[in-house]
Amino acid sequence: MANTIFYLIAGIIICSAFLVVTLRNLFHCALFLALAMFGVSGVFLFLNFEFLAIVQVLIYVGAVTVLIIFGIMLTRNVMDDKTRVLNKQVFLAIIAAAAVMTISFSAVGKSVFFEGDHPTITMAETSAAPDPPKPSSLGQNDVYALGLELIRPEKGYAFSFEFVSVLLLSALVGAIVVARKEKS
Amino acid sequence: MNSIPVLHFLYLSIILFSIGLFGVLIRKNAISVLMGVELMLNAVNINYLAFAKYWNWNTLTGPVFVVFVITIAAAEAAVALAIIISIYRQMKSTNVDEVHYLRG
Known part of the structure; x- marks a missing residue:
């Protein structure tokens, strides 16, 4: 069940990130950026870093996306429908991004850290009441x-x-x- | 069955980083380039936290670095948008291809 939710969140992140970089309308890009940030904060929750997940929502969704939307509104009349949003180096960019992805995948796959049994991240069992914080822990x-x-x-x-x-x-x-x- | 291989977190991070790099390279608008940079920074954060969780050492180096990365990303977004607005006032355009005052 938890695995399914993780892969669902990962799919949401990847799809919305792809829409961020490909959509024409800058407003839609900013809103999908907010969705991707929400997904990343969900991944932080999966890793049991609750505080950083809240910080992620506060800063990225609450501050950075709003800042970007203000920037879009202040530079508004650039984006009529006729102008091209992509520059001339799309093929080179595809090659570069695919190369980075392939090299990173193969590097991670060949890394000595992951030889043998694949390490897993186990979800924390839900504890009834967390202990009060001690200075030494x-x-x-x-x-x-x-x-x-x-x-x-x-x-x-x-x-x-x-x-x-x-x-x-x-x-x-x-x-x-x-x-x-x-x-x- | 409550566990996910740490490799899958790394794969998610790699894909997110590549998409952000792709966006930085192909877009003309400077604000879109900024959004691509934010995606790349988030990919880095996922990597930090996955490793911090997987190697269950008694340190908090990963979360501390994530705090720093989030802070610097916010500062960078503010300064970058200020520069973009300033450029827009001067040139009536935010295309990164057209801004070449510094070309030698």
Whole structure:
């Protein structure tokens, strides 16, 4: 049952991703992008990372897709029906994407990690009540442990965390400065 | 029967990455190119989490990297859309083929 749901979600992701890159109407592309992001968050749920699944829905579906839709609306009159949406290098692009896919498939298939018995990801049995978080436990799906991992100084991620916050601030200021209308 | 081979997660990730790369290469509109990049970043996230789940080590490196990737993707989308809007004001077009101010 769980397997069926996973393959259903995978099919939804692949179909909507293909529609994102091939549809003419940019609005439909953005909406299918939101559907693909929902599917990816479902895959995160399958892997028992509930917090990251919620973050995925919040940021990608809630923020990035809305941002893209605003961008489409602000550059609206580019998309009349006559203009071509694809450029001239479609055949080269097909060759390149197929080559990347083939090489990755064969590389994954030949990898020494997957020799012998095929490793599987087992779904977690539903526990009745999760234990309250303890400071020493580093559970895989623990928001507490994730936050501790991010800011604890001896783990090495504290600097990256602070650096990412500076990056977000500079991206915010930079986006405002670049998109501001110049006084002429 | 409650288990899925980790290879299937990797296959899903490969297919999603290739579709995103295809979209980046074939589209003319800059916003479509941005959408293709977002698809590729999501493929990378699936890979990180599948490996983090499969190798049940006592570390959280995979989820931490996914947090960073999501953050940087959001910042990148904001800056890219600002640049696209700015280019649209100047050139009345968002086609990546026509923007060649920097061509030598």
